Amino acid sequence: MNKRYAVILAAGQGTRMKSKLYKVLHPVCGKPMVEHVMNQISDLQINQTVTIVGHGAEEVQSHLEGRSLFAFQEEQLGTAHAVMQAEAILGEKDGVTLVVCGDTPLIKSQTIEALLKHHVEVDAKATILTSYADNPTGYGRILRDGQGLVERIVEEKDASTQEKAVNEINTGTYCFDNKLLFEALKRVSNDNVQGEYYLPDVIEILQSQGEVVSAYQTDDFEETLGVNDRVALAQAEIIMKSRINEEHMRKGVTIIDPNNTYIGPDVKIGRDTIIYPNTTISGECVIGEDCQIGPGTEINHSLIENETVIQQSVVRYSKIGNNVVIGPFAHIRPDSVINNKAKIGNFVEIKKSIIGQGSKASHLSYIGDAEVGSNVNLGxxxxxxxxxxxxxxxxxxxxDVFVGCNSNLVAPVTISKGAYVAAGSTITEDVPEEALSIARSRQVNKNNYVKNLNIKK
Incomplete structure (x- = not known):
């Protein structure tokens, strides 16, 4: 099998995004676009990946470190010039090179694999991934000869009126014979409206040498979407969200309202779990079976085990056990562990604490930096x-501790097994096992006090 290489183009500034954030780092469903592309490439048998970076190079490298080598494009002089920056790494290698843009987050590994296989089967030296677009504005057009073979690609800005009417577009993803690619790149000129070195010009150069140039057409235009502005970013978000939600539903998850449910690409959800509307689940979350999540719930980077209910609450970077009930309107802050059969009720905030099995804080409490045992009642x-x-x-x-309503436990302090804390107490010293601790002023009733004030009613 031929060795496979990949070049990810990620050096453009993305001026149309009108953003301080580097273009390929804009997130789609919570993950930078270039990471989506890298993840799809990682599913393939690729021997070496090179990412071309420019603006924001350090930030891109931090996201892809360990998964790619990097080449720096100091000046953005076009796509051909960008690929040329990988010559020092790939120039002398035999094999097939995939070139893909870092702003195409919807591209699928299955489509890339089909493109690579087609390229080898027809013994092409260059293969273009194409698609049909109802509105091809902004895309390079695929021009074919009388036999239907690819003749050349013309960019939108250089196309004639007749050429702009063509609906088959260049998606910006290609396969090349690696050595021929870098030889042809040296012959690309910038004699065009933009004064840039276009990668599609390599197609004409290879054809002029009598090499086979092919095209592989994908039926799914949506996955070829290139994100160049905020409008396209929103479109990509909608498509990715729908794709993710559909995958979960086909695996046995009930999503009541997919249009208003936001699930990240790294989320795993067990069968027979129900997700209610206006719920966001992001980061590396794992949710078990038979759970009820939402409505109006946000879960981020957390583990939720089986048969747990979380309503109108926020859970971040925490672990929630089996048969737990959380909410409504609870806030589970990072580094918290809520063990099996616990209950965290309305307007309760848990921060960096362990809540033992069967314990409950049913309403209006703050539990921070605490270790709570099993079967504890927090009033x-x-x-x-x-x-x-x-x-x-x-x-x-x-x-087995019982803490009465409106109690303050002033840390550091220990409430020992089976103890009771009387309602309204402020506890500043350790409480022994099975003791009753009362830390409040004694009630005093002053008879006839109001009468003696002589207040006229």
Missing amino acids: CGSITVNYDGKQKYLTKIED
């Missing part, structure tokens, strides 16, 4: 007072 308004203005401190609440 309404319970607060772990974890911060003295300079440093955070740990609160330990052991198994």
